[in-house]
Amino acid sequence: MSVAVLGAGAFGTALALSLSREGHAPRIWARDAATVEAINHEHRAPRLPAITLPDTITASTDIDAVAQAETLLLAVPMQSLHDLLSRIAAPLAGQRLVACCKGVDLAELTGPTGVIAHAKPRAIPAILTGPSFADDIARNLPTALTLACRDEAAGEALQHELSTGALRLYRTTDTTGAELGGALKNVIAIACGACIGEGMGDSARAALMTRGFAEMTRLAARLGARPETLAGLCGLGDLALTCTSELSRNYRFGLALGRGENFDAHLTVEGVKTAEAVTRLAAKLGVDLPICAMVHEVSTGGTSVTEAIRYLLNRPLKEE
Numbered sequence: 452m453s454v455a456v457l458g459a460g461a462f463g464t465a466l467a468l469s470l471s472r473e474g475h476a477p478r479i480w481a482r483d484a485a486t487v488e489a490i491n492h493e494h495r496a497p498r499l500p501a502i503t504l505p506d507t508i509t510a511s512t513d514i515d516a517v518a519q520a521e522t523l524l525l526a527v528p529m530q531s532l533h534d535l536l537s538r539i540a541a542p543l544a545g546q547r548l549v550a551c552c553k554g555v556d557l558a559e560l561t562g563p564t565g566v567i568a569h570a571k572p573r574a575i576p577a578i579l580t581g582p583s584f585a586d587d588i589a590r591n592l593p594t595a596l597t598l599a600c601r602d603e604a605a606g607e608a609l610q611h612e613l614s615t616g617a618l619r620l621y622r623t624t625d626t627t628g629a630e631l632g633g634a635l636k637n638v639i640a641i642a643c644g645a646c647i648g649e650g651m652g653d654s655a656r657a658a659l660m661t662r663g664f665a666e667m668t669r670l671a672a673r674l675g676a677r678p679e680t681l682a683g684l685c686g687l688g689d690l691a692l693t694c695t696s697e698l699s700r701n702y703r704f705g706l707a708l709g710r711g712e713n714f715d716a717h718l719t720v721e722g723v724k725t726a727e728a729v730t731r732l733a734a735k736l737g738v739d740l741p742i743c744a745m746v747h748e749v750s751t752g753g754t755s756v757t758e759a760i761r762y763l764l765n766r767p768l769k770e771e
């Protein structure tokens with residue numbers, strides 16, 4: 452089976468490397484010629500500068516040619532996924548489209564598999580998500596992720612196609628749970644970073660992680676997801692990683708907010724737009740997501756970290 456990667460960022464390049472170790476020769480689509488040049492001629496990717504790529508990994512700016520592979524890994528930021536799919540002329544009928552992004556689309560208020568289903572209704576949508584830093588995958592360190600696909604047979608084929616000696620994939624048909632876990636953990640990671648940056652301490656972070664997990668499961672259950680999906684790699688697993696590691700951009704963005712420091716605007720921080728999208732979605736569905744709402748307020752300058760923490764502490768007391 453042929454696999455290609457659309458998007459030459461850190462995660463797309465790491466996944467191409469992972470595939471290359473299993474004998475695949477993946478092509479990467481990049482939107483700019485300079486990145487293609489770097490991959491094809493210098494065997495390096497701009498977003499993973501410390502890694503040398505094998506010459507079995509090649510790149511192209513011709514998206515229609517690259518998109519002919521049977522499996523396409525869609526590794527662009529969440530808010531660019533719709534734009535990416537609209538660049539491809541073909542309907543991609545019967546092809547497996549694996550979202551490798553985490554978030555909720557602001558225009559459609561759906562996760563990545565919903566965006567795929569709207570843009571390419573004859574394709575088979577799936578999502579690869581869970582706790583992994585691109586750098587760890589690129590270095591072939593042990594990693595376990597969730598592969599979610601409603602089509603059981605396609606999900607099983609993808610699980611085998613994308614697993615490697617170091618990258619172990621668990622399978623589920625619950626795409627809603629898998630994508631909401633990955634989306635919401637980034638929002639909670641911003642909250643945790645802000646809490647630590649503001650000097651509130653590890654106990655406060657543990658409280659945010661736990662009550663954040665309650666928000667993740669509440670919204671997911673309202674949308675029909677299974678609780679055990681959220682308790683898996685794509686929910687609890689990724690929450691644990693992202694809320695505790697300074698390798699996470701979402702966590703570091705939160706740290707900067709808490710410390711009152713600037714943050715590099717070129718870095719992909721999915722939780723900011725996701726906080727806005729889930730706050731809107733929750734209002735529409737009548738679901739209470741106070742931490743996510745505060746992350747949206749703080750990250751858009753609507754309130755301060757101190758005020759947000761005060762608001763959360765002073766909400767009416769309730770049962771756990």
Ligand SMILES: NC(=O)C1=CN([C@@H]2O[C@H](COP(=O)(O)OP(=O)(O)OC[C@H]3O[C@@H](n4cnc5c(N)ncnc54)[C@H](O)[C@@H]3O)[C@@H](O)[C@H]2O)C=CC1
Pocket residue numbers: 458459460461462463482498526527528529531534535551552553554583584585586718719721
């Ligand atoms: N970096 C990581 O450790 C991991 C990232 N992810 C997810 O992968 C997704 C991508 O993140 P990264 O690869 O880290 O981002 P990145 O910032 O390293 O790269 C993003 C890539 O997407 C391209 N891009 C942006 N907008 C585009 C558009 N409209 N059309 C086409 N290409 C576009 C950029 O040129 C760049 O090559 C995110 O949703 C992230 O949450 C998931 C797991 C791990």
Ligand SMILES: O=C(CO)COP(=O)(O)O
Pocket residue numbers: 553581582583584637640689692693698699700701702719720721
């Ligand atoms: O999704 C990730 C880890 O699973 C990567 O986290 P960041 O996007 O916060 O860097």
